[in-house]
Amino acid sequence: MAGMLAARVLADAYTEVLVIERDNLTGSTGPRKGVPHGRHAHALLAAGHQIIEELFPNLIDDLVASGVPAGDLAQNLRWYVNGRRLQPAPAGLISLSATRPVLEDAVRARVSALPNVNIADGCDITRVTTTKDRSRVTGVRYVRREDGNTDEEEVAADLVVDATGRSSRTTAWLAELGYAQPPETRVKVGLAYTTRHFRLRTDPYGTDLSINPIATPDNPRGAFFPKLPGDMSMCSLTGLLGDHPPADLEGFLAFAKSLPVPDIYDAIQDAEPLDEGVTFRFPASVRRHFERLTAFPDRLLVIGDGVCSFNPVYGQGMTVAAQEAMALRTQLRSGRAPDSRRYFSDIAKIIDAPWEISAGADLAFPQVEGKRTLKVRMANKYMSKLHAAATQDGTLTAAFMRAAGLVDPPTALMRPSVMLKVLRAPST
Structure with a gap:
């Protein structure tokens, strides 16, 4: 997604955009190897929906017309905290119940249709090429992965954008070129998703799009149970700090039964299983502080998980990548090639708020390692009170979802009108 969104904004500024993709995309409509989390529940946050709609007008309407369920993020999703439902209320924020492959295919189709964008799939980038003084990147070398081919090809470029995600080799390339490594911040969460698909015997959703018990320190097991088109349902169970949901059906059902609300177990206990369980492990959130480097080669940028890989339970990855693409578009509109250090400084400001939300929330779990500042x-103490108050007041649910959806800054939850409701809420 980061690469497709980058290609979309680059297409407005460059004569030709070449996307070099490691996976084979021809005829691919399902999960793929390059997106290991693609088999599990995904979320495009509200701010991401807004950007997608700006870059690809009517794409959301087209998905809804194709049968993808849609509704209000705070009103039509069933959110639970410690076994109690957050009071639903309209927030004016759309939520799509689309799987990652469906959303990605829709975006890729729009990007592929652009006349100056070409996609070379089934390729592995081996290294970047540079000027003799190594101050500027001039292109890449890559291998077409077919029939055991090992011959490198070289393509020149005015700009190289690394969108290869958590496996990004930019830090290795920097070391090879004699540049310093970016400092890293890590929050070890030991997370795992396990997902199975079912054909349900009864409808547990009603008018809701999803049933989501949020993991908390008191109830660290969580789940995402989105409503999908047709008669198939997806259930993704989550567990932190090594407490991972089993993939076998018996263990999966037992884990679902241990959740603080019965809705999900009640729905799947007698449902028809449609596949084997698949587990995805996520050891740590990682933020690479490229903005702190004093030197960086010109004409090279990194976007998406290669800069910051968020704990996926907060659903921030695709939306932050979209925001970074918009920051890139802003620089491109100057008519000059993007300045690497300015770009990294700009996206660091974008990353700050979602990192504060997700990393701070993870540190509420006592076993998670990390520095717990007074802030x-x-x-975390305030958010616990806000969640409790939101079980009685839907306006607080809406306010929380606007911040979690990256539409409003986290500071919006500290507005006097919000704080007054939180502090006045009865203890539960």
Whole structure:
């Protein structure tokens, strides 16, 4: 998604955009190897929906017309905290119940249709090429992965954007070129998703798009149970710190039964299983601080998970990548090639808020390693009170979802009108 969104904004500024993709995309409509989390529940946050609609007008309407369920993020999704439902209320934020492959295919189709965009799939980039003084990147070398081919090809470029995600080799390339490594911040969460698909005997959703018990320190097991088109349903169970959901059906059902609400177990206990369980492990959130480097080669940028890989339970990855693509578009509109250090400084400001939300929330779990500043401790205590109050007041649910959806900044939850409702809420 980061690469497709980058290609979309680059197409407005360059004569030709070449996307070099490691996976074979021809005829591919399902999960693929390059997106290991693609088999599991995904979320495009509200801010991401807004950007997608700006870059690809009517794409959301087209998905809804194709049968993808849609509704209001705070009103039509069933959110639970410690076994209690957050009071639903309209927030004016659309939520699509689309799988990652469906959303990605729709975006890729739009990008592929652009006359100056070409996609070379089934290729592995081996290294970047540079000027003799190594101050500027001039292109890449890559191998077409077919019939055991090992011959490198070289393509020149005015700009190289690394959108290869968590497996990004930019840090290795920097070392080879004699540049310093970016400092990293890590939050070890030991997370795992396990997902199975079912054909349900009864409808547990009603008018809701999804049933989502949120993991908390008191109830660290969570789940995402989205409504999909047709008669198939997806259930993704989540567990932190090594407490991973089993893939076998018996263990999967037992884990679902241990959730603080019965809705999901009640729906799947007698459902028809349609596949084997698949597990995805996510050891740590990682933020690479490229913005702190004093030197960086010109004409090379990194976007998406290669800069910051968020704990996926917060659904921030695709939306932050979209925001970074918009920051790139802003630079491109100057008519000059993007400045690497300015770009990294700009996207660092974008990353700050979602990182504060997700990393701070992870540090509420006592076993998660990391520095708990006074700000983090106070924020987590306040959020616990806000969630409790939101079980009685839907306006607080809407406010929380606007911040979690990256439409409003986290500071919006500290507005006097919001704080007054939180502090006045009865203890539960």
